[in-house]
Amino acid sequence: MSKVCNILPMSAVNVLNLVKKYKDFEAVKGLSFDIKEREIFALVGPNGVGKSTTLKMLSTILSPTGGSVEIFGLDIVKDSKEIRKIISYLPEEAGAYKTLTGYEYLRFMASIFFRDKKQVLKTVEYGAEICGLKDKLKDKVKTYSKGMTRKLLLSRAVMIKPRFAILDEPTSGLDILNSFEIRKIIKQLAKDGMTVLLSSHNMFEIEFLSDRLGIMNNGKLLACGAPRDLKEKFSTNDLEEVFIKLIQ
Secondary structure, eight states: OOOEEOOOTTOSEEEEEEEEEETTEEEEEEEEEEEOTTOEEEEEOSTTSSHHHHHHHHTTSSOOSEEEEEETTEETTTTHHHHTTTEEEEOTTOOOOTTSBHHHHHHHHHHHHOOSHHHHHHHHHHHHHHHOOGGGGGSBGGGOOHHHHHHHHHHHHHTTOOSEEEEESTTTTOOHHHHHHHHHHHHHHHHTTOEEEEEOSOHHHHHHHOSEEEEEETTEEEEEEOHHHHHHHTTOSSHHHHHHHHHO
């Protein structure tokens, strides 16, 4: 039976007994957790245990087989159109249009969400501030390093100021400097009022960023809590040891 993680009525996100089946394969098996407003909640686990599937269901890309999810009181099935107006999703393997400059890409993406030209300009200015690429935004995306591209994609995901941001491996494949800069951005966004759900294999990153985390394996939640509480509960010095004890 999957562990339940502190479901509270006033939480920003409530996930209850979430299930996803693909024919005979059950990828997510009764997952339950909540995310408080302005909280950074991390979902961690080995590859192929249902993390990305869960994130895709919360972002309304996939429909659940069973259970329920409410995001700021909206049901992900019944109110999917309304939910898409207040969330943003950054997939692990996201890409940008390489023939556009950074500015052009941000402007194009902003125009999808806003029709008012002043709002588009304001959104692009905010995106430019977040990514910190400065004059590099005048260059085509095809000239960007992986770190620069990831910063651009993160700014695209959050420049519309969603109430809830879903980030799948936000620093995947990046060097130490670029990873550190992106973590600072995410931390500041939460302080400014954004609720964040992220997935990462980097336990140092999870410990630095997350207020709470849920550890998954085989589609189920094994443990959930604040990093400090989990380390104390399992008598370990770091989250990697907690993770290994649970998975083994």
